[in-house]
Amino acid sequence: MAASGGDPENHAQRDDTLLGKMLRLAPSLDADPEVPFYTIPPDNPRFDAPAPLDTIWAKGLRNPWRFSFDSLTGELYIADVGQNAFEEVHITLAGTPGGVNYGWRLMEGRACFNPPENCDNGMLALPEVTYAHENDRCAIVGGYVYRGVQLPTFSGTYLYADYCTGEIFGFNADAPVALNSIVLHTQTPLLTAFGEDVNGELYVMYRTGNVYRIVVE
Numbered sequence: 030m031a032a033s034g035g036d037p038e039n040h041a042q043r044d045d046t047l048l049g050k051m052l053r054l055a056p057s058l059d060a061d062p063e064v065p066f067y068t069i070p071p072d073n074p075r076f077d078a079p080a081p082l083d084t085i086w087a088k089g090l091r092n093p094w095r096f097s098f099d100s101l102t103g104e105l106y107i108a109d110v111g112q113n114a115f116e117e118v119h120i121t122l123a124g125t126p127g128g129v130n131y132g133w134r135l136m137e138g139r140a141c142f143n144p145p146e147n148c149d150n151g152m153l154a155l156p157e158v159t160y161a162h163e164n165d166r167c168a169i170v171g172g173y174v175y176r177g178v179q180l181p182t183f184s185g186t187y188l189y190a191d192y193c194t195g196e197i198f199g200f201n202a203d204a205p206v207a208l209n210s211i212v213l214h215t216q217t218p219l220l221t222a223f224g225e226d227v228n229g230e231l232y233v234m235y236r237t238g239n240v241y242r243i244v245v246e
Contacts, residue, residue: 053086074128089131108171116169117156167193177229
């Protein structure tokens with residue numbers, strides 16, 4: 030998370046702090062307790078920086094909740110919670126080098142935040158999907174690209190939700206425009222997370238402790 034509301038100290042864009050960053054580690058498989066439990070991948074963009082800054086993979090994130098990889102393509106999906114106006118989803122292709130700048134606090138969604146204009150220098154990774162804080166929507170909850178077998182219509186669709194409304198959305202970058210970012214279901218508010226089983230079927234979890242598998246009614 031990028032510190033206080035609005036990131037007044039601009040942590041997410043600075044290179045001297047872990048706040049507002051995505052970190053990348055290589056877990057160690059050595060059982061020796063004297064061996065560090067992780068190493069730094071040599072292609073991390075700041076591999077030669079002092080620890081722990083050498084773990085930084087990308088910057089410009091406000092509060093990603095959550096991120097996941099497409100189990101088929103390896104694409105990285107990041108659902109980043111906005112400040113006051115917009116929620117957003119970033120899609121990063123597999124094999125993309127580190128050092129991506131996802132834009133916060135320069136931008137919130139595709140709109141300038143700080144500064145209020147002329148914020149995009151052309152080097153930012155803009156979100157593929159955004160939605161506004163309207164109709165009681167307040168915070169994005171990232172899910173997964175569906176790769177199960179029970180719901181073939183949704184194959185390749187990234188499912189995500191809004192915490193306050195419980196709406197579940199679907200986005201498929203390869204589908205016709207009419208299928209992009211549609212509301213698939215309206216459910217109880219306080220949806221907190223998605224889950225994925227070994228067969229690629231998806232589940233949703235609520236703050237109440239309830240867990241449901243996603244099916245077609």
